[in-house]
Amino acid sequence: MIIVMKSGASRADIDRICGRVEARGLKTHLSEGEDRTVIGVIGHDPFSVKDAFTHDPSVEDVIRITRPYKLSGREFRRSDTVVTLPNGLAIGGDEVVIMAGPCSVEGEEMLLETARAVRDGGGHILRGGAFKPRTSPYAFQGLGRAGLQHLVEARRQTGLPVVTEVMTPSEVESVAEIADIVQIGARNMQNFDLLREVGRHTRPVLLKRGLSNTIEEWLLSAEYVLSQGNYNVILCERGIRTFETMTRNTLDIACVPLLEELSHLPVIIDPSHGTGRWSMVAACARAAVAAGADGVMIEVHPRPDEALSDGPQSLTPQNFAALVPQLRRVAAAVGKRLAEPVRTGAGTAVAG
Amino acid sequence: MIIVMKSGASRADIDRICGRVEARGLKTHLSEGEDRTVIGVIGHDPFSVKDAFTHDPSVEDVIRITRPYKLSGREFRRSDTVVTLPNGLAIGGDEVVIMAGPCSVEGEEMLLETARAVRDGGGHILRGGAFKPRTSPYAFQGLGRAGLQHLVEARRQTGLPVVTEVMTPSEVESVAEIADIVQIGARNMQNFDLLREVGRHTRPVLLKRGLSNTIEEWLLSAEYVLSQGNYNVILCERGIRTFETMTRNTLDIACVPLLEELSHLPVIIDPSHGTGRWSMVAACARAAVAAGADGVMIEVHPRPDEALSDGPQSLTPQNFAALVPQLRRVAAAVGKRLAEPVRTGAGTAVAG
């Protein structure tokens, strides 16, 4: 941490600040510039120390120079984290994975129909929301635990591992029992009780980036999970909120190489939520793979215009099936490959 | 709802869309322009209908023309909602209320000291967080239930009603038992399970605006609470996230007259979180009152540079006491007045 003194700060001010720093068991190191003095603070640097000095009238600024996240950072672990599912599918290595399925689980029939389309089209993981966070209390809120059972059945029939969202700490147990990957949605990225709770389980966690959260805040939310002992965290970018109104969100594809530098955790891109327009999904999925993403998450619905949520951003099974070979070619162009398809009839790779 | 057809849409396209609308039990009304045809949809207009037509290749756009919130809107209730606390303090009428106190309850001594300073300075309600949402898992996370007890004691000694945050559904019961106003923090504005839970209680709810939530989303979150039967909702603007980095947030003071038009709910402004800099708090609090806010929420700490959270935005008791008469003058200038001060020794106005 560095304390920048105001340009008119007196000797007494500087001594006083140094005294206060040292009273906390930290060391100081003065650097006197032409214009102003800078105090380097040496030692463990808790959050509250920064705030303690900002208030002082002789202080211009207090600057942190270490990153606030530890376990989720590259400095903590040089090699990439690879999250492996019960059926052997690995996320974060050389293979690109495709998660696909409906926004919401709307019923057993439609889910099974979609799951088969996802598997037959070349998808690796089935997504589908049983608990749905909706902006309006009057919108469809999901089937809840009944929806979880439909996911179990879809996995049994298709062999696809499933990822589904959990919204509240008291449901973590029931979701983690069933899902292969537990999803934390964008609106809950800073629901810290929920993060701690999924951190106490061993089930892999897909942590979506909040609508307007920085990369640093996102890694700190991952840190909540990791610091509870669960290291199987997958990051998922799904678009951030900006001034642009033509798209639902602005998809930050550039986060892929940035996270590659900063963190060892796998990164998935969700172009469906990221754009909100199905016609943009294929191009953005290709871009994500070209940028080096470990996978994509795509909304697929057999009849998007009947979807109870997010129809406008869902691909039909036909469009989904047409996209997969495109992704295969782009993956090859950047030295990767799509994960092996799930074998038809391999409906035994249950999570539990 | 209005469906705008593409300029090249054929007669058959238009008929097909109308047929689909009518199949949902809604009526249609054609308006043929020089360039394109517009289909008015008449009848109840659920969220999912909009999405159902966006996907159609002959459709250019689907536009909602009714507001999605009902109970929180002016059209539902013309007169202002006034939230009255057990000690008679009314929020949302002609009087301006001042909520003040530390960011976190750090201990009983400091809380009592601050509470006395708030009351003596002219504040009406004591704020203080027992459960603290923190970006980093390594930051001080609050005293939890012990902190709630300190708030009870502070209320007993000073007579100040208390407002404190609840972060997770399972704690709503214990917080609502104790607090005069239950606060939903900015990061939880779209924690829908939590909103529903506070909606099931009768305790007034202070609903902070999310960091990057629109006014419409905010009113929809209020709608979650109201639709469960709890009509005592107070809105609190605390700054939104923008590109500006010199301040912690951008305080949207202009939301006061906008909400006055759109909603009947009271509006409070929090210039402490809204700016993150104590030196800006007084000016912004005055601006809030001049804009017509029903109150302000101000962080006060006896020794800001020792605060465990948010010291840089906290006023000292001296600065707080100097601000109150400024607010009194501004309130008078806009035809309002500060609420009556809590009588010293009136330490009996308990919530329960």
Place this chain on the structure above:
Amino acid sequence: MIIVMKSGASRADIDRICGRVEARGLKTHLSEGEDRTVIGVIGHDPFSVKDAFTHDPSVEDVIRITRPYKLSGREFRRSDTVVTLPNGLAIGGDEVVIMAGPCSVEGEEMLLETARAVRDGGGHILRGGAFKPRTSPYAFQGLGRAGLQHLVEARRQTGLPVVTEVMTPSEVESVAEIADIVQIGARNMQNFDLLREVGRHTRPVLLKRGLSNTIEEWLLSAEYVLSQGNYNVILCERGIRTFETMTRNTLDIACVPLLEELSHLPVIIDPSHGTGRWSMVAACARAAVAAGADGVMIEVHPRPDEALSDGPQSLTPQNFAALVPQLRRVAAAVGKRLAEPVRTGAGTAVAG
């Protein structure tokens, strides 16, 4: 400037960086922490030096610790800049000034009618655009030089000084000859050739903040003008671009106390552009004065629904006249006063 070395940086890396710094005639000062070494750079700190070291693989970060603006900063000039117009009106002192008038000069008749309404209602300066920057090439683009002549006539008849926008360097001469204050619009805040050109004249400059420019960038744009010798710069906040769509912009009223700390230049708030909704203008104007602004800029149009631009945010003369006494009371409540009204018939205070 401070260079933060990566945590694994070697002795040789540190020496190499220090050598490169010293080769530029700057001094270095090492501060070795537990985790990483920090190099303080002492001496004149040009912009390009920061970039020179960011690229180095052993460098974690390079942090500027001095503010990049000089002449527009408080450190350069402690006392407030007061801009005085030919008729004696002072902007930036204890008095609050009201600039008002139509968005565009649409013709002589409507301008004269509006100017009289502004003067009779208690305004001090007439605003009106002759050159109009419009998002669409198909929108009304202003009357150009003919519009300037109407402003001259309106000043002659009412005695109100005039402020009007200049959009391009080649028109600065003709606008500066006529206007009492030359306005640089939001879209031109970083039109650096234009800034330099108005800097070469002596006419006061009203510099609007760009739609998405930071406070620091704004002061650097002011610096362009000041560094050419024109110190009569007035800052005008007119709303920034955020994710919110219900209002045209988000009005950053909190910039008033922040600029008070950072700069000696006067600050004006424009709630008309800042909100885009006439019904919000009065409340925001009051808030601006309560926050300490040196004035407000208000759009007034005799028949807003016939305005060729920005009708929805314009006050009628009646609403304007009703607002002025409100501002007078708020100014008094914060220890200021409105400037003296222009005397009727005082139509001689020409700029030239």
Place this chain on the structure above:
Amino acid sequence: MIIVMKSGASRADIDRICGRVEARGLKTHLSEGEDRTVIGVIGHDPFSVKDAFTHDPSVEDVIRITRPYKLSGREFRRSDTVVTLPNGLAIGGDEVVIMAGPCSVEGEEMLLETARAVRDGGGHILRGGAFKPRTSPYAFQGLGRAGLQHLVEARRQTGLPVVTEVMTPSEVESVAEIADIVQIGARNMQNFDLLREVGRHTRPVLLKRGLSNTIEEWLLSAEYVLSQGNYNVILCERGIRTFETMTRNTLDIACVPLLEELSHLPVIIDPSHGTGRWSMVAACARAAVAAGADGVMIEVHPRPDEALSDGPQSLTPQNFAALVPQLRRVAAAVGKRLAEPVRTGAGTAVAG
């Protein structure tokens, strides 16, 4: 255009509004819903009409249903615009073009060295700024006309066409004489006098998106150029301003498929400005090509740590040469190909 009446609007209100619409020579079409009446406005729909009705107390909202741009839209021209340079290079067809070079022309020697590296590495067009818009008046402002001469010489020696920025209308003539493509920088995207001026020339225009401009505003700025008769406009996305601070901007790669739908103009992506970090450039360039961009613009500097501007985002010649084959593979994966390299010694393809 559609006028949505308030739910309580009376028959007289509706008649009055219809009368006002019809008085403008437009037709109306009523659609009476259960809750409120909607008036369809039929006929030419100028900008100012929308504003005329927003102000009315009986009107809830006025909604445009046609896009405000014409010439730059897909509806105006179904087939893609292909911009062809004097040396035959085509932008906007099946080939992907690479523009590369230094941020600023810093001198003849460095420019020639960079130009050779760009050509030898596989680039097609040389970029380099002679006139530089800089946030600070104290930063390097470019070599001006001398810089233009260096570009001419670099083109003569390498055969690479050149693209360079023009900042002010009075310099358009001299830049357009020399450059193969005239660039409008992000800060000038809404410098309407400048747009009109480049529209009057025939030289192709590279129009960068403003830091916080919407896609619609961008296409309207293109419209300024097209409506003057110059149809050779190339759009260039270079990152938008968001709340994220780790990168210089947020690169909106998703704009590529969106613009493909909305417009016939070619789209180039600039990952150097879009991220501000050289280590992210290659991944984002690959993503751009995978998304379907017509080309990329990359900053290359022989010694980035000595660059007078934007060193941190510049690739070395080595890194640039390593990127080109990656782009070739990705282009092939999406059914495109890189444009043919400029033949060595082909130094005769002058612009004039």
